[in-house]
Amino acid sequence: MRRIAFLWIGLAAACVALGAAAAFETRASRIQAIKTVGIVSAIGEEMSLTQAGLTRLGTTAQSLPISAWALDELIVQQATRLLEGRLRVQPLTYRRAAFAAIRDSAVAPVNLLRSDPFKELVRSDVAPQGLDAYIVITRARSKLGNGRNVEGVGLAEYRTLLADYGLIHALYEVRIIDGKSFNVIEKRAAGPLDNTGTVPLAGPSGPVDEALGGSAPSERLRAAVVDLITRSLPVTFGDMHLIGG
Template sequence: MRRIIILWVGLAVASVALGAAAAFETRATRLQAIKTIGIVSAVGEEMSLTQAGLTGVGNTGQSASISAWGLDELIIQQATKLLSGRFRVQPVNYRRAAFAAIRDSAVAPVNLLRSDPFKELVRSDVAPQGLDAYVVITRAKSKLGNGRIVEGVGLAQYRTLLADYGLVHALYEVRVIEGKSFDVIEKRTAAPLDNTGIMRLAGPSGPLDETFEGSASNERLRAAIADLIARSLPVTLGDMHLIDRQ
């Protein structure tokens, strides 16, 4: 009986391993078949301003328009430069507000069984249709400190009884959506660049040593966010096997 159980467990483990290998091979094969792509970005029209910490301030989040910064145009420009070595990147038209309006991340484990909401948007709101794939870059979420949720591009301040900490973040996720079946071939959330600070987020972020007034028009803050995107995007696309790892 013991031998039967061991054999059954071994077969189950082997089956799972074979299934994972087959899924990886299918994903790799579908990525290799892609020749033409379009890039959609809906990350940077709005910036969040979050306060959290032990002092109980900042119970409500704030936001500010940063459309003048042109972050989505910057993301598309950088992604095009990175991806054009392997793919033929074609400009696409899309309703940025429609992609930005989806706030519930389908990358999160709690949403694994749900249909990805961006599939239908690519089918209905992106032109031209018929490219081999579409790379869709949208906001991601992370927890800050005592559980406050921060999202996308923003500035967070975490206050304790003894000190204040500032953190700038650019949280985003990337999907590769097949251009005919509209299946999600690959998806990944951008990983942290440095997770050694006192404040940590599950995505690109960095410390700031000063309090910003008029944050939406602050050039130093814009430059800090642009730097996070510029440094993290090659890593994320490399992890997705879209470019060589950098």
């Protein structure tokens, strides 16, 4: 009986592995079949200022407008350059605020029975329609230190009893949405870069010594955010099999 039980367990595990491999192959083949795409970006209209840690449990996050940084335009431009070698990228019109208003993150657990919140928005709010796929880039979320959520572009100050740490982050996720069915072919949050700081985040981030609470974000902070996006976007697209290989 024990041998039979082990055989059943082994067979079940093999079936799961085969199913996962088949699903991966299907996604990869669907991505490889894409020829025309449009790019939506909606992460860069505001910057959060977060204070956290043992001495900052009662503080609330603040935000500053950074629309003048034109981060979404930069993301669309960089994504277009990365994809143009294999795909034909079509300029899009869409309401950026409508995409930015949706709070849903690939970093957090996702209810697989719930329809993706961007599906209908791409169907109803993006022009032109009829492309093979749409790449949607929006804010992602991660935990900081004691469990406080941070998302999108932001500057975080984490205080302990012994030291203060500054952290700049540009957290985002990328969806590939089928242009005919509007189903999500692939969804992935940009991962951490090669910086493993004292207070790591599950996404692009790095140390910074800029003080919080200034009247306006500085050009140095913008350069740090642009660097995070510029270095992480090719890696994320590569992981999603949009470029390379």
